[in-house]
Amino acid sequence: MKIIESVSQASVYVADMRASGKKIGFVPTLGGLHKGHQLLMQRAREENDAIIISIFLNPMQFRKPQFLKYPSDFEQDMRVAEEINVDMIFHPPVAEMFQHVAHIDNFFKFQTAEAAHRQDEHFVIEQQDENGIDNLVRVPSNLVYQLDGKIHPWTFDGAATIVYKLFNILQPESAYFGEKDIQQLAILTKMAETYFPAIKVIGVPTLRDADNLAFSSRNVLLSDEQRRTALSVYHALKHGEHLIRTGESDAAIVLNAIKAIIAAQPLIKIDYIDIVDKRLLKYAKKISDDMILYAAFFLNGIRLTDTLIVEL
Template sequence: MEITGSIKEVRAQVKEWRKQGLTVGLVPTMGYLHEGHKSLIDRAVLENDKVVVSDFVNPIQFGVNEDLSTYPRDIEADKKLCEAAGAALIFHPEPEEMYAPDFSTYVETEHVSAGLCGKTRPTHFRGVCTVVSKLFNIVAPDKAYFGQKDAQQLAVIRRMVRDLNMDIEIIGCPIIREADGLAKSSRNTYLSPEERKAALVLSKAIFHGEEMVKNGEKKSDVILTEMKQIIEAEPLAKIDYVEMVDADSIETVEEVKGRVLVAMAVYIGKTRLIDNFIV
């Protein structure tokens, strides 16, 4: 497995693979990889001849006073995980490689990025779309892999690819959870032992909502009220949002009909965590 921070070197390697008739998969990440990321790499390795993992903490998707400077990083551990999973190349650029000093071109989706996380992080998805479109241009993959935990991000990327006629297949992969149910996240490392225990209210509420739907409940207000009650019973938890939306348009819905996303963002202490399920 190779690692490079050079756009030129990534393009040269991919061109060589293309000459050999090989397919290429891309797994975009911000590093500090865990089992959730590994599940994406594992699937990409199964479905492509070569897999590129981008390992880049993207500064333009962090808002003012967000955790850019403290976001966890461990490139040595990332290399071990990628190599064990069978990735062929890690792209680990510095911000200066990705963004010129006078960088001024952005990619942005409307509507689908406005709700949920977009309400409290209004510039976040502009940063996500911009860096992902750059990665698509650099790697030119056949397929790209994203986790379902970031369900709105997945919907935004799919809309961008559709609207801009990008010749890339977007693959969504299931949420990977800890043994006690908490969705795996790089930000889980911020949690104190007490907060880590409190964070289980997210998955507890998710599982309860799923069970309600399985038992025939379709009204969003009934489902969301019970989910919120579970979270509000935890003193360390503060709700950002708990909503039911159309899984593709991210527009609010009043009942379970078609493909529906039930998503939440909750602060446990100062750490903002997300979780969801799809019907």
């Protein structure tokens, strides 16, 4: 397994792979690899000749305290990747991916002006913003101001920006993302269709542990009690799914039932809970099509999310 940190070396490596006729599958990650990431890598291995993963903790996707506390262990990540026979890990430093950003704090400043250049239906790529971030991708309003984006729209600009850069560097045939981050998946799918039509974005269903907690890099930060508490969110979403499947069509009733179960847990601070149409990512008063049940919440300052897709 090859470890590459520079953009130029990664480009050469990919060019050599392409010259030998290999089909490349790509899994972008923030690090903190777990079984959910392994599932993405396994899918990529099954469908391609070679696998590349990126491990890059993108400061654009976090508030500064969360960025500094993110659970990263590159040695462990390498062991996880080796189990799946990953061909190459692209592990660039921040300065390699953002050569014009003078200080780490500049990444957090861009969040305050997130709506300045956004359009309603089209992506906007800023050549370089006032903080030195180049190729900054602004996600259109109709995609970003839904679900989590109502509170943290800039995190999706950050995700789109780094994936845009990675797609340009690595040029894979396909890229794999988890359905747990359903809004990110929808945004990156649309971005690929717009700028990288040759790259197929593939969503992979959420992987859960034996107790049904969705895998997350942040799960390692949870105590046993916090883990049991986090499961109440999953049970609340499952209750909402049960209501839908037994005939409840009023989205407000389903949403309030979910909120009531979660609100009964004193350790949980709700960040955002919603139910939206899967195709449009928008709230629908009446449930008549496939729906997404989504929850974002805090446990002792640790932010977690969970998603259930209800296909009717």
